[in-house]
Amino acid sequence: MAQVEKFSYDNAIVRNFAYATIVFGLVGFLVGLLAALQLVFPEANLGLAETTFGRIRPLHTNAAIFAFVGNGIYMGVYYSLQRLCKAPMYSKLLSNIHFWGWQAIILAAAITLPLGITSAKEYAELEWPIDIAIALVWIVFGINMFGTILKRREQHLYVAVWFYIATWITITVLHVGNNLEVPVSLWKSYPVFAGVQDALVQWWYGHNAVAFFLTTPYLGLMYYFLPKAANRPVYSYKLSIIHFWALIFIYIWAGPHHLLYTSLPDWAQSLGTVFSIMLIAPSWGGMLNGLLTLRGAWDRVRQDPILKFMVVAVTAYGMATFEGPMLSIKSVNAISHFTDWTIGHVHIGTLGWNGFLTFGVLYWLLPRIFNTKLYSVKLANAHFWIGTLGILFYAIPLYFAGWTQSLMWKQFTPDGFLEYGNFLETVTQILPMYGLRAIGGALYIAGYLLCMYNLIQTVRSGKLQAYEPAEAPARPKAYVPHKGEHWHRWIERRPVQLLVGSTIAILIGGLVEIFPMVLIDENVPKIESVKPYTPLELAGRDLYIKEGCLGCHSQMVRPFRSETERYGEYSKSGEFIYDRPFLWGSKRTGPDLHRVGGKYSHSWHYNHMLDPTSMSPGSIMPPYPWMIDNDLKYDDIADKIRVLRLLGTPYPEGFEEKAAADLEQQAAEIAEGLRKDGIDDPNLEQKEIVALIAYLQRLGTDIKPKAQATN
Amino acid sequence: MQIIFLLILVSLIIALFFLLAFIWAVRSGQYDDDYTPSVRILLEDSETNKK
Numbered sequence: 086m087a088q089v090e091k092f093s094y095d096n097a098i099v100r101n102f103a104y105a106t107i108v109f110g111l112v113g114f115l116v117g118l119l120a121a122l123q124l125v126f127p128e129a130n131l132g133l134a135e136t137t138f139g140r141i142r143p144l145h146t147n148a149a150i151f152a153f154v155g156n157g158i159y160m161g162v163y164y165s166l167q168r169l170c171k172a173p174m175y176s177k178l179l180s181n182i183h184f185w186g187w188q189a190i191i192l193a194a195a196i197t198l199p200l201g202i203t204s205a206k207e208y209a210e211l212e213w214p215i216d217i218a219i220a221l222v223w224i225v226f227g228i229n230m231f232g233t234i235l236k237r238r239e240q241h242l243y244v245a246v247w248f249y250i251a252t253w254i255t256i257t258v259l260h261v262g263n264n265l266e267v268p269v270s271l272w273k274s275y276p277v278f279a280g281v282q283d284a285l286v287q288w289w290y291g292h293n294a295v296a297f298f299l300t301t302p303y304l305g306l307m308y309y310f311l312p313k314a315a316n317r318p319v320y321s322y323k324l325s326i327i328h329f330w331a332l333i334f335i336y337i338w339a340g341p342h343h344l345l346y347t348s349l350p351d352w353a354q355s356l357g358t359v360f361s362i363m364l365i366a367p368s369w370g371g372m373l374n375g376l377l378t379l380r381g382a383w384d385r386v387r388q389d390p391i392l393k394f395m396v397v398a399v400t401a402y403g404m405a406t407f408e409g410p411m412l413s414i415k416s417v418n419a420i421s422h423f424t425d426w427t428i429g430h431v432h433i434g435t436l437g438w439n440g441f442l443t444f445g446v447l448y449w450l451l452p453r454i455f456n457t458k459l460y461s462v463k464l465a466n467a468h469f470w471i472g473t474l475g476i477l478f479y480a481i482p483l484y485f486a487g488w489t490q491s492l493m494w495k496q497f498t499p500d501g502f503l504e505y506g507n508f509l510e511t512v513t514q515i516l517p518m519y520g521l522r523a524i525g526g527a528l529y530i531a532g533y534l535l536c537m538y539n540l541i542q543t544v545r546s547g548k549l550q551a552y553e554p555a556e557a558p559a560r561p562k563a564y565v566p567h568k569g570e571h572w573h574r575w576i577e578r579r580p581v582q583l584l585v586g587s588t589i590a591i592l593i594g595g596l597v598e599i600f601p602m603v604l605i606d607e608n609v610p611k612i613e614s615v616k617p618y619t620p621l622e623l624a625g626r627d628l629y630i631k632e633g634c635l636g637c638h639s640q641m642v643r644p645f646r647s648e649t650e651r652y653g654e655y656s657k658s659g660e661f662i663y664d665r666p667f668l669w670g671s672k673r674t675g676p677d678l679h680r681v682g683g684k685y686s687h688s689w690h691y692n693h694m695l696d697p698t699s700m701s702p703g704s705i706m707p708p709y710p711w712m713i714d715n716d717l718k719y720d721d722i723a724d725k726i727r728v729l730r731l732l733g734t735p736y737p738e739g740f741e742e743k744a745a746a747d748l749e750q751q752a753a754e755i756a757e758g759l760r761k762d763g764i765d766d767p768n769l770e771q772k773e774i775v776a777l778i779a780y781l782q783r784l785g786t787d788i789k790p791k792a793q794a795t796n
Numbered sequence: 797m798q799i800i801f802l803l804i805l806v807s808l809i810i811a812l813f814f815l816l817a818f819i820w821a822v823r824s825g826q827y828d829d830d831y832t833p834s835v836r837i838l839l840e841d842s843e844t845n846k847k
Contacts (some may be wrong), residue, residue: 169837241826241833251814258810280801289803309837318834325834326827333814337807355802 090238091560093552094167096179096454096463100144100549102160105188106443108154112529113314116145124515124674127707134711135199139633143199143210149435150208152191154299157443159183159226162249163307164232164450164690166363169243172555175232178487179225186222190215205666206287208294209263210304212727213274219384223260227253238557244325248305256299260603263290267732269724273627275604277732280661281348284669287345296336299434300402304332305444307375307399310446313338314391320377325371331367335360335701345422346643347669348658355704361413368406375399390465394445397473397661401437405430420495423639423673425515426487428508429480436476436529444468444536451540457547464539478525486518495647508676509701612659615787617734618721618780620748621755625780627725628773629668632709639670640679640784653680653785660787665736671773675706682786687755688762690778713766748776 123138130137163180167173174180177753193215197203197417203210211219229635230253234246256458263286266274278286341349349472376399379386387390408430412421421427440680452459459465493511500519505511618626642648644655656679661667692699695713697706723741730736749770755778756770769775821827 167845240830243833243837247821250817254813255810258806262806278799285799285803289807310836312838316838318831318838321832323830326830329817330814334811339808340803350800416826521843 086095088559089556090459090553091556091726092173093554095163095174095177095180095551096549096553097551098174098177098184099160099164099450100455100551101184102156102163102613103178103447105156105184106153106160107540109148109156109191110443110533111442111530111537113148113153113524114533116141116148118523118530118568121495121526123707124346124519124705125523129141129706130707134201134632134709135631136706137440137582137709138572139636140199140201140203141474142475142633142636143207144195146208147198147210148191150294151194154303154435154439154443155187157439157446158252158298158302158306159187160450161310161446162230162302164454165245165306165309165532166230166249168555169237169239170233170237171244171555172236173232175229179229179232183222183226183229184226186218190218190222193218193523197272201633203630203633204264204266204274204276205327205630205635205668205670206263206276208292209260209287209290210271212272213264213266214271216260216266220257221261223257227257238560240560243309244319244329244377245305245309246323247329248301251329252302252305253300255293259290259293259297263287267728269728270721273554273721274453275665275725275728275732278665279732279734280664280667281658283347283665283667284344284347284661285341285353287667291696292340293337295434296339299439301332301336301654302327303402303439304371306442306446307371307395308401308444310449311375311395311399314389314395314445314449315379315385315568316381317378317382320374320380320604321397324374327373328367328374328454332371334362334366334691335367337411342418343671345413345415345418347641348656358415360414362410365406365410369403369656372399372403372406375402390447390462390469391445394441394448394468394471398438398441398445400474401433401441404643405434406410408679410432419643419645420491421487423644423671424487424491425483425518425672426491429483429487430451432483433476433480436472436479443533444472447536447540448749452543452547454552454553455544455547457543460539460542460546464535468532468535468539471535472529475525475527475529475532478528479522480525482518482521482525486522489518490515494651495645497647503647506651508651509703512674513703513704514783535721563745612657613661614789615660617663617664617729617736618783619751620719620726620744621731621751621779622783623725623780624719624748625716625776626668626776627780628712630666633680635668635670637672637674637706639673642677642679648677648739652677654788656785657788659786663729665732665734678781678784680785682782682784687758687760687778687782688764690781691759691764691774694774694777708746712777715773716768716771717752717776718774719745722752751779752776 092512117130120138120141134140163174178543190211194211197212197215198210202212204212209216230249233249234242265277267277268274274572276283276286308325310318338360339357341353343357344359345354345358376396379396380393382392385395412427412430421430447460448465490511492513494504495565495609498504641653642655649655689700694709696708697704722744726736726741726744730740752770752775755775759769759775759778766772
């Protein structure tokens with residue numbers, strides 16, 4: 086037996102991350118509630134640009150994913166990794182840099198997103214300086230984690246540690262891959278990919294962010310905290326190993342299921358579907374492994390709120406991972422995509438799986454590091470029931486809303502016309518469901534307030550044991566090298582260095598491959614009539630991004646008769662080659678806009694943006710009076726043109742010098758058109774609205790629809 | 797659509813690294829014992845939380 090060594094676990098960093106989790110949970114939920122209320126009462130945007138749906142929707146998703154769940158991951162990892170490795174964290178300094186760095190990033194997000202500083206990529210909206218900061222802090226976390234693993238006293242890496250490692254490596258690659266962008270200014274950049282390619286990279290990222298940020302780290306937490314809370318070993322450790330490896334190998338291929346029936350090539354869509362369906366096997370293996378851990382202990386679940394939270398969390402994981410593969414089947418996706426079904430689905434995952442597991446871990450962990458008991462088991466039970474009701478009231482109405490709306494979109498009269506030709510009818514139909522959803526969200530928050538009170542009282546009743554002394558024998562050297570051994574042995578003894586080195590190698594390889602390809606050619610079938618945006622349209626497009634219009638409007642007409650009847654010719658991949666970033670969207674709270682160009686007059690758009698209900702009575706779109714008041718800023722237009730040409734948009738040499746004049750001329754033309762319709766504003770041509778109108782009127786007009794075949 | 801080949805390549809490389817990690821794990825005896833690790837995590841090695 087090796088010498089027993091004494092050391093201590095750092096609980097202070099665990100406490101810090103726990104506090105951040107608790108605070109940002111509340112923030113994320115409240116912003117979500119604000120967004121949900123605006124779908125029922127548009128006035129709930131408070132009349133401010135900064136608090137309007139399009140801008141706070143990314144704030145909500147980023148707060149929930151990266152602030153609440155992110156800090157939750159770190160809390161759980163810092164607690165369990167030390168104990169699983171029988172070693173303190175590698176570096177206290179790195180722990181602190183990680184903690185404060187991450188909180189600073191969250192602060193930067195909370196400031197920039199309401200200001201409309203966004204790259205428009207879902208769950209990766211933050212602009213390039215923050216992206217770099219995220220990468221740096223993530224690397225600090227990685228060094229700290231791998232350092233701890235290297236210095237471990239326990240030879241065996243428990244399955245949870247494997248989940249943490251997979252999380253770190255994959256998120257590193259995804260984050261870098263999806264945020265390759267060229268800056269125009271400090272707070273504006275254009276992605277190196279355009280159109281279909283950008284869409285594919287985004288959803289490769291988007292899906293795997295769910296897989297490797299919301300799922301794998303939480304599975305690691307489940308494999309540690311569920312057995313600890315139940316005080317019994319996981320049902321089958323062998324199954325957990327199979328679960329891990331199977332999940333890791335399949336997950337990364339499922340991304341294209343977000344792009345079914347879009348302009349993505351068919352075979353790529355099928356690839357995504359096949360892997361998504363296969364995913365049900367490892368996912369359910371993991372769920373059953375979690376639930377069966379409680380075999381013979383279900384009587385304890387009745388009394389222990391912590392176990393209750395964990396059971397519902399694992400069940401929600403099972404439901405979401407059954408639904409996911411189902412939604413990836415093309416015929417189901419034809420109904421579900423762009424509807425609230427998707428929103429219901431993800432909230433089963435986040436409120437149920439991530440939220441409830443986090444609550445279970447908080448209730449279990451805080452009393453331990455504060456050397457006390459949970460303040461009130463009764464309150465925790467109340468939180469559990471209110472929260473569970475909240476999830477049900479949130480998700481079930483959204484499922485109904487999704488089905489109802491999708492069926493209405495697709496309904497034809499016996500004569501072959503759209504039954505609900507006015508999109509708005511399909512929105513007002515589901516408003517009661519939106520109301521119920523907001524009530525569900527409010528219930529969830531009410532339960533959470535009990536949780537906060539309970540945890541605060543718990544902390545007050547105890548005292549933090551910042552350093553928890555522990556002892557364990559040193560790790561025996563597994564292998565003593567001998568002379569003349571094969572060189573590969575040397576690498577094999579250094580698994581962690583191998584993984585880190587390999588990740589860097591992939592990234593370098595990826596960059597070397599990506600850049601020439603991007604700079605040389607757009608690899609999408611070109612359509613002769615598709616031309617780059619004019620400077621004014623480009624400025625309008627960037628306003629569309631700034632206001633978050635893509636949160637409610639898609640730009641992707643799918644090849645269904647119900648869609649071509651409603652919107653026009655279906656979208657072709659070649660139409661998007663100058664779209665940086667792509668703006669296909671993923672939700673239709675309002676109608677698709679890809680063929681909106683030329684559909685309405687300039688003045689219709691002007692009046693509609695000033696007050697949507699004046700053009701469509703009953704509309705839940707918020708008014709955008711500030712776009713009519715604000716002067717258009719275009720001092721960076723030359724830089725924008727320059728960057729886009731660098732990326733391959735064929736603006737002629739020297740065009741950037743003429744861009745401002747070109748912009749002013751087109752603005753004057755549109756302003757003149759507006760004046761003819763009686764809109765009277767002396768400075769009309771200088772306003773943001775003119776640029777937006779220019780962009781909207783351009784949308785989808787580059788191709789002429791093919792003549793209908795007659796027979 | 798070369799991007800898709802690139803994504804497949806990157807995904808394959810990630811998969812390859814996990815495969816190597818898997819082979820390492822098996823060959824270094826990580827999975828020789830597929831029961832005791834599940835019990836060992838339940839044992840506390842610090843004084844505080846020993847029941």
